[in-house]
Amino acid sequence: MHWHWLIIIYLFLGGLGAGAYLTSFAAEKGWLGKNSSLTKVGYYIAPPIVAIGTVLLVFDLGQGLTKPWLLVGLLTNPKSVMTWGVYILSLFIIVGFLKAFFTFRKKSCSNILTVAGAVLALATGAYTGLLIAVVDAVPFWATGVMPVLFVVSALSTGLSITSLLAMLVEKENFNEGKEGVAHIWLIAAELVVVAVFIGIMISGVNGPIGKESAELLVSGVYSVVFWGYFIGLGLLFPLFAFTFNHWKSKKPAVKQKKRHSLLTIVSDVLVIVGGFALRALVILAAIPVWESLTF
Amino acid sequence: MDSKKPVKLSRRNVIKMGVIGTATLSLGVVSFKVAGSKSTPAKASTKGEQIGFIYDQTKCVACRVCQAACKEANNWEEGVEWRRVLTSESKANAFLSISCNHCENPACATVCPVGAYTKRDKDGIVIQNPDKCIGCKYCMYACPYHAPQFSEKTGRISKCHFCYERQDRGEKPACVENCPTGALNFGKISVLRETEGAVATLPGMPDSSITNPSWVIIPKE
Numbered sequence: 001m002h003w004h005w006l007i008i009i010y011l012f013l014g015g016l017g018a019g020a021y022l023t024s025f026a027a028e029k030g031w032l033g034k035n036s037s038l039t040k041v042g043y044y045i046a047p048p049i050v051a052i053g054t055v056l057l058v059f060d061l062g063q064g065l066t067k068p069w070l071l072v073g074l075l076t077n078p079k080s081v082m083t084w085g086v087y088i089l090s091l092f093i094i095v096g097f098l099k100a101f102f103t104f105r106k107k108s109c110s111n112i113l114t115v116a117g118a119v120l121a122l123a124t125g126a127y128t129g130l131l132i133a134v135v136d137a138v139p140f141w142a143t144g145v146m147p148v149l150f151v152v153s154a155l156s157t158g159l160s161i162t163s164l165l166a167m168l169v170e171k172e173n174f175n176e177g178k179e180g181v182a183h184i185w186l187i188a189a190e191l192v193v194v195a196v197f198i199g200i201m202i203s204g205v206n207g208p209i210g211k212e213s214a215e216l217l218v219s220g221v222y223s224v225v226f227w228g229y230f231i232g233l234g235l236l237f238p239l240f241a242f243t244f245n246h247w248k249s250k251k252p253a254v255k256q257k258k259r260h261s262l263l264t265i266v267s268d269v270l271v272i273v274g275g276f277a278l279r280a281l282v283i284l285a286a287i288p289v290w291e292s293l294t295f
Numbered sequence: 296m297d298s299k300k301p302v303k304l305s306r307r308n309v310i311k312m313g314v315i316g317t318a319t320l321s322l323g324v325v326s327f328k329v330a331g332s333k334s335t336p337a338k339a340s341t342k343g344e345q346i347g348f349i350y351d352q353t354k355c356v357a358c359r360v361c362q363a364a365c366k367e368a369n370n371w372e373e374g375v376e377w378r379r380v381l382t383s384e385s386k387a388n389a390f391l392s393i394s395c396n397h398c399e400n401p402a403c404a405t406v407c408p409v410g411a412y413t414k415r416d417k418d419g420i421v422i423q424n425p426d427k428c429i430g431c432k433y434c435m436y437a438c439p440y441h442a443p444q445f446s447e448k449t450g451r452i453s454k455c456h457f458c459y460e461r462q463d464r465g466e467k468p469a470c471v472e473n474c475p476t477g478a479l480n481f482g483k484i485s486v487l488r489e490t491e492g493a494v495a496t497l498p499g500m501p502d503s504s505i506t507n508p509s510w511v512i513i514p515k516e
């Protein structure tokens with residue numbers, strides 16, 4: 001009956017695609033260093049990733065396969081965050097494919113389109129968090145921290161998938177820019193936001209049921225996934241690895257060495273795994289207030 | 296002679312006109328709908344009076360006739376319960392017959408992406424149209440009282456509509472009509488709230504500030 005894996009994958013892919021676009025956007029703007037290798041791949045993968053997530057969602061709808069024409073109605077309630085999402089994601093997929101097309105054809109494309117794509121990507125990332133943050137009846141979701149957490153995770157996972165694929169595509173030409181530093185900042189920021197989020201929930205500000213959900217992560221059935229996959233492997237390990245690499249690259253002796261080490265690859269994969277674990281934890285540990293009405 | 300200037304009725308032109316026509320039409324329909332939806336809340340506050348349920352815990356014996364009557368009158372879809380009778384964990388022989396509270400600020404109606412929910416102007420009844428429902432379950436999460444429920448069999452949500460058709464015919468809702476002890480009743484919420492011993496919620500129940508539910512409870516001491 002509850003939301004499950006398809007929703008988790010949808011929220012994850014929404015963030016991943018948004019982050020991939022923004023990674024290439026940042027690289028194109030030169031924020032990730034000169035001659036960055038990340039200027040294209042993010043644009044190529046962002047629209048299909050988000051589109052796949054959206055298609056998966058249709059399978060989760062009770063009427064997605066039986067009466068698909070009812071989905072037209074999704075555009076009709078301007079008060080519903082889900083309706084906003086339909087507009088945001090549709091526009092992002094369209095603008096994203098256009099941007100990918102221009103990039104692929106090496107045609108110059110209007111800056112307005114590129115920036116519009118970036119704004120829509122940010123909106124897509126924020127939407128995946130806002131969708132659940134407005135549900136007051138699920139205290140574990142009902143906090144303004146949720147969209148922030150999802151956006152930071154989106155940027156982090158998007159940067160990782162783009163770096164990984166850029167390594168594959170560019171091979172010998174791959175040139176690492178400032179993404180190591182970007183990784184460090186994003187993961188550090190995510191750790192802070194997660195701490196704030198868990199702190200809010202454990203303190204009981206959002207009520208006893210929000211606390212109950214948080215305890216499922218911290219000490220309950222999901223503690224292995226939370227501490228192990230998300231915090232340990234998904235955040236702390238990559239944080240140390242990227243910090244170590246950064247520190248090493250500062251040393252002049254090894255400066256010219258091959259940059260995309262195995263450690264970087266493993267870290268990038270783990271960031272993505274951690275991002276998925278985060279979406280899974282947030283959805284699976286949610287307890288609606290109505291589930292145990294006590295009086 | 297100018298009027299004779301040929302308008303080429305090529306396939307291309309026909310398609311072009313068709314596309315432009317459809318686009319204009321749909322634009323008009325959409326903007327009309329948006330304009331229409333904006334004007335509804337304003338109307339709701341001026342017309343009619345909100346009605347709600349009153350439940351007397353001191354009279355209820357948990358016979359569940361309200362449930363059975365509702366099921367019979369409204370043909371529940373498989374796996375959903377429009378009305379439930381809950382048992383208290385803290386007090387002996389204390390119950391709660393609960394369905395939709397036809398809230399002042401219905402969270403279900405806010406979150407529903409397809410606009411399957413409407414709140415009637417004349418009495419504030421929140422009606423969900425299952426034929427519009429796509430089965431996303433967003434409303435199921437949003438409602439603090441678990442009024443909208445999902446049927447795996449039909450793949451859609453349905454919920455209590457206060458027997459609005461019966462009420463329009465001047466009849467009582469099926470649950471109220473059939474309650475043998477008079478524990479369940481209904482009326483204008485402003486009047487019900489004046490009832491002696493009546494409270495807006497019970498300790499442990501969801502915070503009523505979320506949706507401002509239209510119900511009143513007379514708790515058992």
